[in-house]
Amino acid sequence: MEGCDGGDIGFRHGGDNFLNFPHSGVTPSSVPEEFSGMAINPFVSSGWDPLGSLTQSYHFSNPSLASGFPFSPHPGIMENQGTGGDFPPPLSHNPSALTEQVSFSRIPCSESRSYLDAVGYFGLPDIANAGCLPKYDSHREDDHDGSEGASANNKLSQECRIEEDAEGSSPSVKRRKNAPVHDTIYDKEVKKNPSRVNSDVSKEWDEKKQKNEQIPYPNSQGKQNGKQVRDSVEAPKENYIHVRARRGQATNSHSLAERVRREKISERMRMLQELVPGCNKITGKAVMLDEIINYVQSLQQQVEFLSMKLAAVSPELSINLERILSKDIFCSQGSSATIVDTERGMACSSPYTQGFFPEAFPSIPSSNHHYPPLTQAFCESELQAHCQLGFHSSSGVDSLGLNGRLKSER
């Protein structure tokens, strides 16, 4: 990254297209790295090196101008920053200095909506360029290509330039101050965790951005221009950071919230997909919801049905419930695996159920049949109880159907 200032100046004198500007801020040798490598590095370089070069160029070409502002120590700092690659505090100072300088210029128009985008993308030079263009036209023409300087004279041509070069022209002074600072915050945050596409950071940043964007719109043209500029900016933006490119679709707070909500819903849908059996292959949301509804309904019906069953059994087996209770608790505490199976196993080993199951119901699961009844007397009593129960239930009209269902299922 060393020597980027010189290289940059060289480029700026000869360069025509400002879309390539941020890349040109890097030395020619490091350009491919920047393109292929991390998504953050280009930000750093594009945000910083051109600035350094810019200030330097101002310094050189325009001593009278530079002497009026605290720019004299900057080139040295800039070089350090360029080599270091980290974000230094001077960034926050720098724009203020720049804005001081720029505040002389009086360009009425502002590409309000996409200005931050443009700045975020191109870094500081936009500000300086746009702000200083009209006033120091002669110097600029020395510095830059002729078209740029000439286009800055009137608004119409300036718009053309915006469309072509995707460059924001001067907005209000406040924004100029804010924009680079936010950029640094954002970049730092991205730097901390570049791997994940975090919606929180981006959201936060976007809110800030929106706050900034609500600061005065001098003319109604701004929005149109902004849209145009954003369209032109979006294409190269995708090279840099994925979050931004994705967010470029809509930065409105409502649409952002909506997107977050949709993500949440889809995530929960996935969660439910895992819970509801037979839902793995279904992709449609409506069908999923149908399936979920069916599942919940079936579960509720099962609860009802089982409670019916239990009610049918209940009065006769009340004595044994305490035993089951203790056993059940023991079971579920003892085993972390599928409890039904373990309980089956326990039931098989316990004398009570061994005696109870096979005799009372011949159609009971086969695992119980292997065990001969040990306590015959107990079994007989249970059988009697069951017969009694059958008699009771058959006497009721409603419970007849229930009994039939039970029998059929068993």
Added chain:
Amino acid sequence: MAPEDPVAMNPAPTPSLRTKISRRFLESLVKIRASLEQPTGGNIQRRARRIKIAAYSSMACAAGSRRAWSRALLAKLRSRAKRRHHSQHQRCLGLKRKRAGSRNMAPYKVSRANELRRLVPGGKAMDLCNLLEETSHFIQCLAAQVKVMQTIVDRCSV
């Protein structure tokens, strides 16, 4: 039925949940039987209803008050119990009113989300996000409850 899915998903909380549910449910079952032992000829429907309520309340208690559905379910059960305790006449009125309301609601086209809202307790006041979350938890608990009841029924073998 989801046999192993909740267990596979989060092995830690589900067994404890099931333990809680089964303990509460069995306790309430014992209570119900103790209370219903004397008039043993009482109809099965009422008993089944009581058991069902016990099942739901034990499920909601086991889920804790952090979940919206469990809160709503408990509140509903309590209010119903209170109403029933108050007088039989009022309950009849309430049922009639409810029926009338449902008849009025019938012509409207009910979306699937609303259908789900109707099923999940307390779902009427939720937006779709929360509804789905609550539904997932509710399904987990319901499946656990069903399993508990199934095992009890298997034990008692009817």
